[in-house]
Amino acid sequence: MKVNEKFGHQAFKASMFEYSLTAPSETSAVLFDKTPVVMRACAECRDTHKNVFYRRLTSMPPDKDLLYCITKTRGNCDGFNIWNQDFTLHSTYGDAMNGDNAWLCPGGQFNYAAPFDGECSPSGDRVRDQWTVLHWSTPPQRNVAYYVNKPEGVSIREVEPNHSAEYISEDVGTDVRVEGKVRLDEDGKIYVTGSGANVWHNNDNFQYYHKEVTGDFDITVKIASFDNIVNSHAKAGIMLRASTDQDSEYVYALLSGRNGLRFQTRSSKGNWSFNAGAFEPNPHRTTVWLRLVKQMTTVNMHWSEDGLNWTLGGSTTILFPEDSFHLGLAVCSHDANWQSEATFDNFVVNEYNFPSAAPSISVAPTSWDPNMYVGDTQENVEFIPGDVQVRVKNDAGSGIDGDVDSFFYHAFQRPSGKAFRVVLSVDYFYGQKGAKGGLMIRDGTGASASNAFVGIYPTGNTGVISQSRDTDGGDTVRHKSIWVSNNKAFVKLSYDGLGTVAAQYKSVESDEWEDIENGTTNITVGDKVTVGVAVTGGGYDSYIDFRYSNFEITDL
Numbered sequence: 279m280k281v282n283e284k285f286g287h288q289a290f291k292a293s294m295f296e297y298s299l300t301a302p303s304e305t306s307a308v309l310f311d312k313t314p315v316v317m318r319a320c321a322e323c324r325d326t327h328k329n330v331f332y333r334r335l336t337s338m339p340p341d342k343d344l345l346y347c348i349t350k351t352r353g354n355c356d357g358f359n360i361w362n363q364d365f366t367l368h369s370t371y372g373d374a375m376n377g378d379n380a381w382l383c384p385g386g387q388f389n390y391a392a393p394f395d396g397e398c399s400p401s402g403d404r405v406r407d408q409w410t411v412l413h414w415s416t417p418p419q420r421n422v423a424y425y426v427n428k429p430e431g432v433s434i435r436e437v438e439p440n441h442s443a444e445y446i447s448e449d450v451g452t453d454v455r456v457e458g459k460v461r462l463d464e465d466g467k468i469y470v471t472g473s474g475a476n477v478w479h480n481n482d483n484f485q486y487y488h489k490e491v492t493g494d495f496d497i498t499v500k501i502a503s504f505d506n507i508v509n510s511h512a513k514a515g516i517m518l519r520a521s522t523d524q525d526s527e528y529v530y531a532l533l534s535g536r537n538g539l540r541f542q543t544r545s546s547k548g549n550w551s552f553n554a555g556a557f558e559p560n561p562h563r564t565t566v567w568l569r570l571v572k573q574m575t576t577v578n579m580h581w582s583e584d585g586l587n588w589t590l591g592g593s594t595t596i597l598f599p600e601d602s603f604h605l606g607l608a609v610c611s612h613d614a615n616w617q618s619e620a621t622f623d624n625f626v627v628n629e630y631n632f633p634s635a636a637p638s639i640s641v642a643p644t645s646w647d648p649n650m651y652v653g654d655t656q657e658n659v660e661f662i663p664g665d666v667q668v669r670v671k672n673d674a675g676s677g678i679d680g681d682v683d684s685f686f687y688h689a690f691q692r693p694s695g696k697a698f699r700v701v702l703s704v705d706y707f708y709g710q711k712g713a714k715g716g717l718m719i720r721d722g723t724g725a726s727a728s729n730a731f732v733g734i735y736p737t738g739n740t741g742v743i744s745q746s747r748d749t750d751g752g753d754t755v756r757h758k759s760i761w762v763s764n765n766k767a768f769v770k771l772s773y774d775g776l777g778t779v780a781a782q783y784k785s786v787e788s789d790e791w792e793d794i795e796n797g798t799t800n801i802t803v804g805d806k807v808t809v810g811v812a813v814t815g816g817g818y819d820s821y822i823d824f825r826y827s828n829f830e831i832t833d834l
Contacts, residue, residue, distance in 0.1 A: 289461050289469035289619070290345045293426045294334070297463070300375060300427060306337055314427065315374045316348070318394055320408065321421040326399055327408040331374035336364045343505065347393075349412045349424065354390050361388035361396060369400050371427070444489050445606060449474070451483030451524045455614040458485025467502070468622040470514070472609035477513055477542070478551050480525045483614065486517065488606025494630035495605060498569045500585060501533050502621040505564070509612035510536035514620035516570045517608040518577065520547065520598050529554075529596055530608060531568045531579040535618070539566065541579040541592035545648045545690070554690070555579055555592025556832040573630060585624065592833055595691055648810065653684035653725035677712045677816035679754050681747070682725045687718070689810030690831065694803040697775040697834040702733075702811065706825040707765045709736045712816015714743065715824035717771050719779050720808045721801060726751045728801040730779035731812060732769045732794065734824075735759060742767050744781040746799040757796040763787070772834070777803050 294314045295305045302310035316332040338344050338358060347355035354360055361367075367381040368374040382402030383389075389397040392409040399405045407418035447460040451474060458472040472485025497516050504514050515532030527549070530542040538558030544551045567582035575595050580588040605627065611618035678685050692698060702717050709715070716733010728747050735743040741762040747754045760783065768784040770791060781797035784790065809831060815822045 289463075289621075290426065291338070291343075292463055292467065292469075294344070295338075298427045302337075309336060310334070313374075313377070315371065317371065317425045317427070319423045319425065320410075320419050323408045323419055324405060326369070327395060327405060329369070330395055331368040331371055332394065333366045333368060333374040333377065333380075334364065335366065345424075349393070349410075351411065352391050352393055361398075367395065367398060445487055446489070447485070447487050448522065449484070450486050450522050451475070451481070453481075453483040453614045454485070456617050458609070458617070460485070460487045466623065466625070468607065468625060469619060470607055470609045470622065471506075471617045471619045472611060473614055473617045474610040474612070475614045476511065476612050477530065477608065477610045478511075480544070480548055480550050482524050482526070482528075482610075484513070484608050484610035486519070486522065486604070486606055486608050488517070488519070488604040488608075490602065491605045492600075492602050494572050494574065496569070496571045496628045496630045497605065497626070498567065498585070499607065499625045500567050500623045501565055502623045503564055504533055504535070504618065504620050506611070506616070506618045507535040508616045508618070510534065511612045512618045513540075513542075513608070513610045513612070514618070514622075515568050515608065517604075517606060518570065518572060518596075518598075519604045520602075522604065523547070525549075527596060527598070529570065529577045529579075529594060531570050531581070531591070532608075533563070533566050533568070533620075535612070536562055538562070539568075539581055539591065541594070543577075543594045543596060545594070545596055549648075550829075552690075553830045553832060554594040556830070557581070557591060571630060590696075593691075593693060648688055648690055650687050650689065650723060651685075652687050652723055652812075653682060677814040678714050678718075678731060678745075678812060679712075679816075681751055681753050683727075683729075683814075684725065685714075685812050685814035687720075687723065687808070687810055687812050689718070689720070689723070689808040689812075691806050692773075692809055692831070694777075694805055694807045695775050697773060698809070698831055699770060699772040699834055700809050700831045701768065701770045701828060702826050703768050703828040704734045704766055704824075704826050706823065707734045707736050708823040709815060710822075711737045713737065713814060713822050714816065715813040715822075715826075716743075716769050716811070718808075718810060718812040719771050719773055719801070720812075721750065721803045722806070723808060724750070728752065728803070730771060730781065730799055730801055732771055732781040732783065732797065733812070734762075734765045734767065734769075736765050737816075741765060742769065742783045742794070744794045744797040746779070746801060748799060749802050755799075757781070757799070758794050760794065768828070771809075773807070773809075774834075777801055 298314040300312045302312050313333050318330045347359050373379045381398045383398040384404040397404050410417040410419045449458050453475040456473040461469040474483035512535030513532045517530045519528040520526045525548045527544050532540050541555030567585040569580040571578045578593045579591040582588045609620045718731045720729035721727045730746040732744045740759045742760040744757040762785050766786050770782040772780045777800050781794045782791045813824045
């Protein structure tokens with residue numbers, strides 16, 4: 279529900295059909311042997327309508343949301359909420375329990391434009407304006423509440439924001455306008471409702487159910503459902519996070535609202551987020567198994583249809599300070615004024631032990647810093663999240679050309695045997711002769727390493743340029759240059775997992791990617807490749823301002 283919901287939709291369904299005092303013995307039965315009851319309390323209604331008891335007679339299909347149907351919409355729930363067939367109304371709880379003294383409707387007709395009460399009454403007289411639609415700004419009745427006849431202390435309990443508990447529930451960020459909630463039921467299901475503007479860029483806002491840990495872990499969970507989606511980029515999944523600061527480093531295995539699965543990360547505090555893996559299974563799903571495995575500074579994401587057979591979704595490197603971090607479940611509606619709800623099941627957290635006698639600690643290895651200088655480069659680059667500003671001196675090297683390179687590199691490691699693509703939008707580039715900025719896939723970080731590059735070459739307003747060095751220490755070969763307006767374009771590199779790289783571009787005025795002539799090349803690679811944003815001033819004493827957006831790495 280949109281405003282201050284006490285239970286989310288799935289938690290409400292479980293409370294009513296599984297844990298109420300009159301829960302049916304078989305929830306899938308066409309007709310129930312016992313009938314769950316919902317009470318609507320209305321402080322400002324007529325006396326006959328202050329307390330109305332809804333007696334449910336039949337089951338609801340899994341894809342139908344009874345709470346939504348009785349509180350937030352007009353109609354008969356596509357034929358699954360019919361008066362005297364699926365439900366009856368009563369004035370007392372005892373009558374509802376026993377099915378006695380059911381309400382009557384004028385002319386024997388329930389008005390489905392008046393949700394919940396249908397303008398019906400104990401006598402059958404028409405009683406108007408006692409209904410509500412919760413998301414309307416001015417419904418006839420606004421001061422209402424709905425209750426399920428659930429025994430106190432049974433089933434679902436709310437997790438309080440108590441920092442002494444093993445797991446705590448809290449909203450992270452400053453743009454979370456509807457308080458998130460976490461509820462637990464006796465079967466181990468975890469219901470998380472969360473709002474929040476987004477988890478992206480360098481500014482996160484979401485609901486987090488988490489605890490503090492150290493070491494290495496193997497975490498699995500099934501997202502049994504993901505509901506109340508108002509934005510396709512809503513998110514639910516497993517998150518490891520250095521802190522609850524809004525711009526903290528993190529890794530996040532997630533199911534999105536309508537855009538498939540993502541493996542999202544922010545490698546350093548204050549940096550921008552990026553996707554270390556993206557998958558869009560067809561058809562769209564609302565349930566999936568997710569898994570994160572942290573081994574020292576490496577975190578691998580996996581996903582599964584059944585929780586038994588796992589597919590590697592991506593791998594990234596992250597260093598948590600002092601190997602201390604938060605571990606838990608995160609939900610973001612991608613709308614600060616709205617809550618989405620995820621139902622998590624089979625949430626299992628196991629400490630990860632290496633198959634050797636070596637201790638499983640994360641602070642031993644050298645961490646991967648995504649911001650680096652390749653070759654003989656002056657370290658005077660200011661990397662701003664989303665933008666890069668570079669000033670390169672005359673003695674800084676040859677730029678990205680010849681048989682040796684000198685440039686600033688914002689890069690990430692990937693297994694060389696896995697196919698992926700990387701895209702980038704160049705939004706602004708000011709630079710003098712020899713300056714270049716764009717995407718690179720490279721065999722490591724050596725100054726003479728083989729590589730493929732596509733980006734903007736502003737000299738003479740050249741536009742997009744594609745080039746490569748096929749072997750370590752070889753010469754750089756320029757394949758093609760293509761003029762684009764104002765040195766703005768989208769660029770893409772696709773890697774097949776065997777060393778072949780294909781370059782493409784798209785002008786800002788076009789919707790179609792275009793292959794670059796002679797832009798497919800083979801480079802020699804080892805066990806890992808690096809991929810990222812490469813920027814150089816070309817060895818000239820000049821001010822370079824390179825700005826980009828939409829940087830994303832996606833598994834193929």
